[in-house]
Amino acid sequence: MSDKLNYKVADISLADWGRKAIDIAENEMPGLMKMKEMYGQSKPLKGARIAGCLHMTLQTAMEGYEVTTMDEASKEGNIFVTTTGCEDIIVGHHFESMKDDAIVCNIGHFDCEIDISWLNKNAAEKINIKPQVDRYRMKSGRHIILLAEGRLVNLGCAMGHPSFVMSNSFTNQVLAQIELWKNTDKYPIGVHFLPKKVDLLYK
Numbered sequence: 001m002s003d004k005l006n007y008k009v010a011d012i013s014l015a016d017w018g019r020k021a022i023d024i025a026e027n028e029m030p031g032l033m034k035m036k037e038m039y040g041q042s043k044p045l046k047g048a049r050i051a052g053c054l055h056m057t058l059q060t061a062m063e064g065y066e067v068t069t070m071d072e073a074s075k076e077g078n079i080f081v082t083t084t085g086c087e088d089i090i091v092g093h094h095f096e097s098m099k100d101d102a103i104v105c106n107i108g109h110f111d112c113e114i115d116i117s118w119l120n121k122n123a124a125e126k127i128n129i130k131p132q133v134d135r136y137r138m139k140s141g142r143h144i145i146l147l148a149e150g151r152l153v154n155l156g157c158a159m160g161h162p163s164f165v166m167s168n169s170f171t172n173q174v175l176a177q178i179e180l181w182k183n184t185d186k187y188p189i190g191v192h193f194l195p196k197k198v199d200l201l202y203k
């Protein structure tokens, strides 16, 4: 079998534009470029099979914030941001119990978390306030303000987050993975704080 990857170029005319985008991205992602420089040859994670999970819900409760169900939160909140990546987080009966002019948006990938089709079918009226902001009048007379039609709000209503922030986040994740993979003896199954030197490594 050939060592070359099988691929098909759909539109080679995009190559120049792609190269310019890569030039800018390389400048905006210094952490990742440093990773490439430090580990590109040695490939310390070769062979590792990695699954990631951030325990935000565990952590939120430990920080003293209230963790509750949507059935309860829907009656109390003024702003709702779904962040799970899972389907049907905010559905019809939640909209019906929300306060007047509750703001609803989603930051998880895919627009499956908020049941927009229910809103479109069941609201008495939908008024487009401005691009990416819709105000629905419910049959109860209360309103729901929906941002970015339930799609990723940081991309719909803003410019996303800068590449530099993503570079920091991904770099930290890779450094943590290398630390765990190379020093398995130090990390029995459990929850661990990674050593501070991992944060400082590429500075």
Ligand SMILES: NC(=O)c1ccc[n+]([C@@H]2O[C@H](COP(=O)([O-])OP(=O)(O)OC[C@H]3O[C@@H](n4cnc5c(N)ncnc54)[C@H](O)[C@@H]3O)[C@@H](O)[C@H]2O)c1
Pocket (backbone or CB within 6 Å): 053, 054, 055, 056, 057, 083, 084, 085, 086, 089, 107, 108, 109, 110, 152, 153, 154, 155, 161
């Ligand atoms: N918009 C962006 O820029 C951006 C950036 C990063 C991640 N994301 C997306 O955000 C989503 C979450 O990413 P993550 O890395 O935080 O994932 P994660 O798995 O760490 O967090 C998701 C959390 O949602 C909770 N959850 C799942 N289903 C739930 C439910 N039915 N009710 C209540 N809580 C529920 C999980 O317990 C978990 O704590 C993904 O879709 C990801 O692709 C978006």
